[in-house]
Amino acid sequence: MPDLATLGIEPLYRLLSRFMALDPADRAALSQLEGAALCSKPARTDIAREGENPTVIRLLVSGWACRYKDLPDGRRQIVGFFLPGDFCDLNVYILSELDHSIGSLTAVRYYEIQPEQFQDVIDERPRLTRALLWHEMVASGIQRQWLLSIGQRTPVERLSHLFIELYYRLKAVGMVHDHAFELPITQHHLAEANGLSLVHVNRTLQEMRREGLIELADRQLRILDFERLKRTAMFNSNYLHFNRD
């Protein structure tokens, strides 16, 4: 098991490769990003806060983070997960104020890339530019899918769908083995991401285990019946736009 913290741009490279084949020159250009400042944060820490003026582009290398929004009275909604290889905020630096927060869920490592440095990398590299645009479009598609889940799917369907989404995204960066992957977040996080109470998430997970859909213990999630889970979630992978593989 390789130490992901040492992998640099490898997860990003693997991810973009799901969309289009990149050539060695593209890969070399991406490698320049490894010159950026590498930051580490412990679990449960704010990486950026709503209202701040964004100035850097963050590329997650290891660990899990999330985008979230909260209300004055403390209610909180996780609106997306960041996995290794994900950019947290590719274009927000054109805005004067962040409209959401970013927080680590586990211990994380990420590059803080200056917009100019980033520009240097994609300049004259239309394939890379295209691949990064794709990354943004997928992020947007995932948000739409979450809206469908929270608005219309039942709790079992919702969690099923999320698990399959995570399965595909983690597989793209080589973090799935044998239909199992590490799920390093708490039931509380699952609740905040799915618009459910913690208690209800717990009972829903039990139901899914009873149904033989998943196994979940010690932060390891194993999908026991992939096809049935997909049917339960009414999962259509088109929104991830994985052209290759």
Add this chain to the structure above:
Amino acid sequence: MPDLATLGIEPLYRLLSRFMALDPADRAALSQLEGAALCSKPARTDIAREGENPTVIRLLVSGWACRYKDLPDGRRQIVGFFLPGDFCDLNVYILSELDHSIGSLTAVRYYEIQPEQFQDVIDERPRLTRALLWHEMVASGIQRQWLLSIGQRTPVERLSHLFIELYYRLKAVGMVHDHAFELPITQHHLAEANGLSLVHVNRTLQEMRREGLIELADRQLRILDFERLKRTAMFNSNYLHFNRD
């Protein structure tokens, strides 16, 4: 009252102006878009269907449309509204398959713009390019806000928030007068957008009327107590990123 159907790129121009001042040359460049094919569709018609291969960029000129996703069993979630001046799918043409559908809510008119034609307009116009990127970022911010609404806000808060969002967006294109605007959609649409049942939307609206927050009749929505409605919704306009005005 001007006939909006004749306004061409005027709504778009007004909208982008909320972000940055555009100069006459930018405006002239945008005007080239008026050479594109102008399409008309009646209410309740699909403009694009999930699974299709997107080839054109659509710019809504008049009427309301929506982006939606549906499940095999018929459940449907509206994930966003398109108002005059909005692009429906600025970048999706790089994807091979649409992951959502677009449908008209009222009778609509929109331009169908070829990607190459679009490229000609923004080429060598960094300000326009930037403004259009902003348009995309705002659309993405609105999706996050909807996720927060559906996941955490109560029905009254949810509808309040949506009405204020629509108020600001319609005001930006000059379609609000005296805190009132036309709301040409049905309670059924409000239900599909907010993850609520039709019956519950009806009762929630009654409650809001009883509370003196809004007046809603004959497709006209009037906000009676703007500040209180904002407080009720816990509305923070930062996500619309209107720098000017």
Add this chain to the structure above:
DNA sequence: CGGATGCTTGATGTATCTCAAGACGTGTGG
């Protein structure tokens, strides 16, 4: 040992859905 943190379970209340039906307005065809 004491205090976090996370998972689990039970009891209770209620917000919201579902089903069903009626009222009203509008357009359509006989």
Add this chain to the structure above:
DNA sequence: CCACACGTCTTGAGATACATCAAGCATCCG
């Protein structure tokens, strides 16, 4: 011109899915 269908809004009754409150237990850690 009337009859009828259709879309929209409204109301009532009943069922239930989900939240809330509360507590217990395990594990980890200083």
